[in-house]
Amino acid sequence: MTASTSIKDFLPTLDYKRIYNFSELRKIGILVMLGIVLIAMVSIAVMMGNYYISITDSIYTIITHLTFGDISTIPSLHNIVIWDLRIPRIILSFLIGGSLAIAGTVYQSVFRNPLVEPYILGASSGAAFGAALSIVYPIIGVSIQLSAFCFGALAVTFAYLLARVQGETPIFTLILAGVIIGSIFTAFVSLLKYLSDDSALREIVFWLMGGFYYATWDDIILLAPVSIAGFLILLAMGWKLNILSMGDEEARSLGVNPERYKFIAIAVATALTAFSVSLVGIIAWVGLMMPHASRILLGPDNRYVIPASFMMGGMYVIVSDTLARILTSSEIPVGIITSVLGAPYLCYLLRSKGRGMFG
Amino acid sequence: MSLMLRVRDLHFSYGAVPVLNGISFHVREGELCGLFGPNGSGKTTLFKCCLNFLKLKQGTVHMCGRDVSKLSIREMAKIVTYVPQEHKPPFPYLVNEIVLMGRTPHLGGIFGIPHRDRMIAIDALDTLGIADLAERPYSQLSGGQRQMVLMARSIAQDTPLMFLDEPTSALDFQNQMRIWKIMRKIVESGRTIIACSHDPNHVAWFCDRVIVVGNSGVIADGDPAEVINEQTLGQIYHNTCTVQTVEGVRIVMPAGLQTWKNGKNHLNTCNQHVGQNTIRRIDYDIGHDKLEL
Numbered sequence: 001m002t003a004s005t006s007i008k009d010f011l012p013t014l015d016y017k018r019i020y021n022f023s024e025l026r027k028i029g030i031l032v033m034l035g036i037v038l039i040a041m042v043s044i045a046v047m048m049g050n051y052y053i054s055i056t057d058s059i060y061t062i063i064t065h066l067t068f069g070d071i072s073t074i075p076s077l078h079n080i081v082i083w084d085l086r087i088p089r090i091i092l093s094f095l096i097g098g099s100l101a102i103a104g105t106v107y108q109s110v111f112r113n114p115l116v117e118p119y120i121l122g123a124s125s126g127a128a129f130g131a132a133l134s135i136v137y138p139i140i141g142v143s144i145q146l147s148a149f150c151f152g153a154l155a156v157t158f159a160y161l162l163a164r165v166q167g168e169t170p171i172f173t174l175i176l177a178g179v180i181i182g183s184i185f186t187a188f189v190s191l192l193k194y195l196s197d198d199s200a201l202r203e204i205v206f207w208l209m210g211g212f213y214y215a216t217w218d219d220i221i222l223l224a225p226v227s228i229a230g231f232l233i234l235l236a237m238g239w240k241l242n243i244l245s246m247g248d249e250e251a252r253s254l255g256v257n258p259e260r261y262k263f264i265a266i267a268v269a270t271a272l273t274a275f276s277v278s279l280v281g282i283i284a285w286v287g288l289m290m291p292h293a294s295r296i297l298l299g300p301d302n303r304y305v306i307p308a309s310f311m312m313g314g315m316y317v318i319v320s321d322t323l324a325r326i327l328t329s330s331e332i333p334v335g336i337i338t339s340v341l342g343a344p345y346l347c348y349l350l351r352s353k354g355r356g357m358f359g
Numbered sequence: 360m361s362l363m364l365r366v367r368d369l370h371f372s373y374g375a376v377p378v379l380n381g382i383s384f385h386v387r388e389g390e391l392c393g394l395f396g397p398n399g400s401g402k403t404t405l406f407k408c409c410l411n412f413l414k415l416k417q418g419t420v421h422m423c424g425r426d427v428s429k430l431s432i433r434e435m436a437k438i439v440t441y442v443p444q445e446h447k448p449p450f451p452y453l454v455n456e457i458v459l460m461g462r463t464p465h466l467g468g469i470f471g472i473p474h475r476d477r478m479i480a481i482d483a484l485d486t487l488g489i490a491d492l493a494e495r496p497y498s499q500l501s502g503g504q505r506q507m508v509l510m511a512r513s514i515a516q517d518t519p520l521m522f523l524d525e526p527t528s529a530l531d532f533q534n535q536m537r538i539w540k541i542m543r544k545i546v547e548s549g550r551t552i553i554a555c556s557h558d559p560n561h562v563a564w565f566c567d568r569v570i571v572v573g574n575s576g577v578i579a580d581g582d583p584a585e586v587i588n589e590q591t592l593g594q595i596y597h598n599t600c601t602v603q604t605v606e607g608v609r610i611v612m613p614a615g616l617q618t619w620k621n622g623k624n625h626l627n628t629c630n631q632h633v634g635q636n637t638i639r640r641i642d643y644d645i646g647h648d649k650l651e652l
Binding site: 245247250252255257299 | 456
């Protein structure tokens with residue numbers, strides 16, 4: 001290498017540096033605040049429900065379990081409601097919301113389009129088809145969740161392969177391929193609905209709206225490793241995602257292999273999406289909206305947007321699911337709540353910050 | 360002096376349309392080399408071929424004595440930096456984040472970005488006199504400011520070789536001069552720059568060497584004082600310029616400029632009937648080209 005003198009040799013120094021350090025500290029501060037709000041929300045959600053349990057009883061139940069204390073000292077009803085029903089449901093809501101939100105962040109960065117959502121490559125349509133197939137033809141013997149996951153992953157793989165030309169996957173073709181694959185699977189779902197009897201039809205419709213009614217610790221044991229591993233991988237890729245969002249050529253000139261990192265990012269985001277969808281059905285809006293909300297708080301730097309959207313996505317679904325539980329005596333599907341809450345919020349964003357965010 | 364860039368017999372085509380046919384040239388270490396040519400002659404394509412963005416049909420490109428087709432993307436980014444024509448990213452990154460992206464090939468860690476790299480980014484902004492933009496969203500800047508920011512990012516990338524695609528195209532006069540001055544400074548520090556430009560004067564005044572690319576390949580290659588002459592310019596711009604010397608500096612001017620303003624520019628007007636309307640038609644005769652308005 002020939003450049004013996006450093007570029008710093010002919011540069012003057014300045015005082016703008018302090019401002020810079022301050023803005024980084026501010027962002028870390030916001031992340032800590034989000035964490036505190038999240039804990040508060042979880043605590044409130046634990047107490048909310050049709051069966052009233054006081055805050056001291058709730059905390060006692062949780063602490064006894066966490067410290068491996070004597071469970072027989074807890075009233076068995078409290079134990080069932082708090083530890084077997086509400087806690088798994090809240091943790092599952094958090095993981096699903098967080099996973100969908102970071103998947104959305106990643107898709108938006110990689111596709112360089114702030115209006116993309118995690119279902120854009122056909123994961124939801126594929127999963128819906130898988131679920132419907134297993135509902136209508138239970139003879140196949142595969143669980144609804146497994147079938148949904150397989151077809152969700154399959155749909156995205158199809159879209160990716162369809163878009164890949166000469167070792168490259170241009171964004172435009174990828175999105176178009178996702179739309180094509182998605183519409184094919186949606187058509188198949190319609191066909192299955194047409195062929196199914198009344199009870200199966202009802203079950204399909206319910207599945208499509210998404211819900212956490214059957215949340216158990218088993219679901220969490222299944223989802224948590226995937227969700228946390230995905231989160232850590234994407235967190236580590238935050239800076240590279242910034243570079244990818246500048247476009248392929250620029251990524252190359254900045255030393256980031258666009259094909260390799262696009263593939264890793266899409267693969268991880270898809271795994272998170274497919275897992276989430278297959279466990280609880282299609283939860284709308286989180287993956288589109290929470291990345292925007294995080295960017296408004298913290299700016300577009302993905303190193304901060306990813307942890308922020310993980311927490312905010314989790315909070316959003318916890319709030320939605322808690323509302324779904326308590327608003328009426330019977331449950332409302334959570335997908336309806338997320339949409340009803342989400343649409344006005346996005347309208348607000350569009351009207352107030354639209355120009356800054358999208359242009 | 361060693362060769363920083365050597366391009367040999369480069370062929371490239373977009374599908375069936377050939378764009379570059381057998382381009383060969385080299386750039387020596389510490390040179391500010393201008394790449395000059397008319398619209399559509401393939402300057403940007405040539406850049407992208409050299410930078411390995413596009414796959415060559417034939418030919419080789421060597422940088423620092425290494426074949427670029429065998430370099431990894433990361434290794435390449437430590438040797439050469441590229442300033443694209445100004446553009447808008449989809450997210451409102453802050454200017455300092457954009458400039459910090461230039462440090463990417465030098466970053467090893469996973470989450471944190473070392474203090475030193477952040478300082479280099481701010482210093483690069485300061486070099487261009489735009490440190491006050493550091494906390495502004497890049498997407499809300501003017502085209503000229505964005506171009507300066509991309510230049511700063513390139514300086515922060517700190518590579519021995521720099522490719523600049525029309526670095527002054529969106530800038531005002533003062534900033535054009537500032538950028539060329541900075542490029543001279545960078546070259547004096549031992550780095551090598553290859554910049555394409557549409558302004559024959561800039562190329563003639565500031566570059567050490569100029570390579571003129573026409574539709575048929577490299578037309579001329581050498582000292583700007585010799586290369587930028589009426590014959591070469593006539594070849595690529597079809598006799599629309601003259602070269603004159605004012606106070607010892609050669610200036611390229613539009614041919615017959617005085618006569619334009621005096622209204623003696625062979626203006627032909629006639630009335631043309633289109634249906635019931637009468638349209639006034641004006642033909643401007645400039646050189647041998649005819650513009651119709």
